[in-house]
Amino acid sequence: MPTNTQILLDSRPSDAATLSNFKLVTQETPALQDGQVLVRHHFLSLDPYMRGRMNDAKSYTAPQALGEVMGGGTVGEVLESRSPLFTPGDKVVGLGGWQTYSVVNAATPGALRKVDTTHVPLSYYLGAVGMPGVTAWYGLVHILEAQAGQTLVVSASTGAVGSAFAALAKTRACRVVGIAGGPAKCDYATTELGFDACIDYKQHTDAASLSSALKEVCPDGVDGYFENVGGMVLDAVMLRMNDFGRIAVCGMIAGYDGKPLPMNYPALILRSRLKIQGFIVTEHLDVWPQALQELGELVATGRLRPRESVAQGLAAAPQAFLGLLKGQNFGKQIVKLM
């Protein structure tokens, strides 16, 4: 069996996460038992939710255990199979974690899914046609309940979720405005991702200023906001929400790696009769087939052309992950493992 390279959670961050929280090890891959398959990982997904799991605190997922392989989504190829469900050569998406190989009980529901790479590149099953894409779909369809002609805003707009959100929103004839960090991301949002406008939050030092900039590009106000970041950005968008506006809370990355950030104008919830709802896409598995089908079609027809930030080799994963938390990635952050 091949030698497996792994990254373990070695210690918990006391404040911001650092490289010293991770540890790279190697070990032999165990022999397959009946019903198991050996998967060689081609790509590892890096996602903001992983930061929450590094803390030993109540969160929506159980904390990552110390000394264990960091969890995470992976795509790869079946090398060996002792299961009738998979054949060597199958391209698969699963939850293999931060390692180069995994041994999977093939019959466990949700553990491994065969995918078709004819029209969709394998790595996209970690992004646009995977968990982040479905996240955008669920928030747009089930929480924002987007209608043609409405103005929608999404933060972290060039990331995996934001770029899928834009494509899905344009399909529904919405005006879609992004918020991103830096002129390069904003240019990319409008020229490549279909955003009608994109605001560089780094040009603003307070919510009032950012809110004024939003007003210019949302002359009819904001009907729905897909929240990925929190903090000043949330305050700024709330100031622009129309009556009966909806906010889907998918993430608050601005507060993940330090002190929690307050919402400064909660009285707007009442004044504008807002609905604000948090959600976790893995709790809504019933919508995945429908969402993945639409996302796959958008990619196959070129209406969703997501960008990827690709780190090279497993050893680069911790640094790439810390960069993701600071917004240094540009598009979906993945790690190429072979």
Place this chain on the structure above:
Amino acid sequence: MPTNTQILLDSRPSDAATLSNFKLVTQETPALQDGQVLVRHHFLSLDPYMRGRMNDAKSYTAPQALGEVMGGGTVGEVLESRSPLFTPGDKVVGLGGWQTYSVVNAATPGALRKVDTTHVPLSYYLGAVGMPGVTAWYGLVHILEAQAGQTLVVSASTGAVGSAFAALAKTRACRVVGIAGGPAKCDYATTELGFDACIDYKQHTDAASLSSALKEVCPDGVDGYFENVGGMVLDAVMLRMNDFGRIAVCGMIAGYDGKPLPMNYPALILRSRLKIQGFIVTEHLDVWPQALQELGELVATGRLRPRESVAQGLAAAPQAFLGLLKGQNFGKQIVKLM
């Protein structure tokens, strides 16, 4: 025609409202035209929403105009009628404002409604069987979607909304926990209003302490929270919300009369997958008949015995209103006008 005593909004508060913002005047009541009725007000309702209208800012109702009679709910008796819809002697509820008489166009939808005082005292149509009662009903039924066995929390729990909320929640076999200011209100909540427990927020100086006290009386967590106050109380309850909990935002009185108060833990919206929704009961007129019928029955059968704070005479209204904003009332705050 009788002489009408009125209280006008004379100036807008720059920070906290003061007596100098109000002005008492008298003037003759105009002669009735066809379709109009003259109403003598017996009671005026004082409600927290009036504070928002004193500012010249975006709110869910238009600002109160300077130099005009302060708006507000009233109950009274028809003295003269030039409308076929009302007869002298009719007991009516309307929006007569801070004055002793009003001339009303009887056919205007929502302007005046005849009420039956056989089983429900007239003043209760300003509280338990009026706007505050329907507010509690709407939040409980349509936003919290209360189910038997759930734990619900309401702040300002001995006020007009809170006391109706408790009776409605107990009818639905919920555990209902109040938050109020001072031991007298808390005793009253549990001994008279049917609360299973009530916490005195004045015994706590921070959200963590109040949250610990809540944990003791909500051993199964909190499924639904009816928010009237905001600030520290909101933070404390959010820390105790169960996954998929709901928060109905009816008011944030703690921030009405000064600086807006932040929500300090918005990341809990995501972590606990909360739904937070603001509402204004006058935008849901379709539910009023159903809600008023249930509330009337609760009062008539003694299952809802609301308390009233009664100020004597129109001139006492401003001071009573300022007291209401500080929680100095005990139960529904009204002003007896005759």
